[in-house]
Amino acid sequence: MDATDHFLQPMEQALRERFHVSRFAPRFIKAPVVGMSVNKLLFHLQFRRFLASHDVAFFEWAGSLLVQATHMPKRCRIVTRLHSMEVASAAHRVDWSQVDATIVVSEQMKQRLLLAAKAPPPYIQIINYGIDLSRFHFTQKPFRHRVGMIARVVPVKRVYEAVLVIYELRRRGYPFTLAVGGPLGDELEPRYPWAIRELIERLDLAKHVSLLGLISDPASLYAEIDVFLSNSFWEGQQNSLIEAMASGCYCLSHCWGGAEEVLPPEQIFITDSELQAKLVAYASLSEPEKAARQNRMRTLAETKFSVRDMERRVVQLIEKLRWSS
Structure with a gap:
């Protein structure tokens, strides 16, 4: 995630009940002189290892992490949920050919993404945001x-x-x-x-x-x-x-x-x-x-706008991609 997990929280439990879920949490070295260059390398190694150890990587927010993942050799299926601000900040930098499924919350957001992306994502699914x-x-x-x-x-x-x-x-x-x-x-x-x-x-x-x-x-x-x-x-x-x-x-x-x-x-x-x-x-x-x-x-x-319907549709999408890996 590149931002808050506020939107992920309502459905995270449903994902954990169906799949083995782990969050990407890189570790860094606190060293003021060499820390920046070393940590950049550490991040890249940890991120690459994390992607390779999973069948499907779910990117909540189509931001800078997704940009980096789509410019690496592909190691797993990739799903992302694009919200709003990423259309302007990151959509033009993502290699959408590497993204297996993109979730958007509305037809309007789908059209915005198609305008912003350099090449259209291969698969876009509209899933309304849901609440409890x-x-x-x-x-x-x-x-x-x-x-x-x-x-x-x-x-x-x-x-x-x-x-x-x-x-x-x-x-x-x-x-x-x-x-x-x-x-x-x-x-x-x-x-x-x-x-x-x-x-x-x-x-x-x-x-x-x-x-x-x-x-x-x-x-x-x-x-x-x-x-x-x-x-x-x-x-x-x-x-x-x-x-x-x-x-x-x-x-x-x-x-x-x-x-x-x-x-x-x-x-x-x-x-x-x-x-x-x-x-x-x-x-x-x-x-x-x-x-x-x-x-x-x-x-x-x-x-x-039920969270249960949102959970069901997201889980179905990830399940489908997992078995096609």
């Missing part, structure tokens, strides 16, 4: 105009624009509030959360817009909000959006590529004025009508 539905529960609650987001507060998530939407709605007399759960920015762009804090203060929204920071229990936030907002301009298949659906939150999304594979078209907007109109329209529904739409969200999550 038992962790999220739908309970009806009185509507209180509460909008929520769970996302790292970085420009791609368009939190700044969401604050302005709440401001405009309140100016028009609609008492919407916004709660944002997620780490505040990153080291590459620290100005963004600062600007949002300043905006909240300038617009006198401190009592109505909350930046909550990292949320250890997302289910608790979903239980407190009425509408989940996905306002990004780029996503893979937003995990928090699917969790919110499973929690029975009514969900609205900006038209990032692939949103139409998650939500019905009437819940996708282009402009901020369209978002305002959809929020006002939902608020005007009767409680039974709201409950029906919330139930629809839960049903959609159960139908398309």
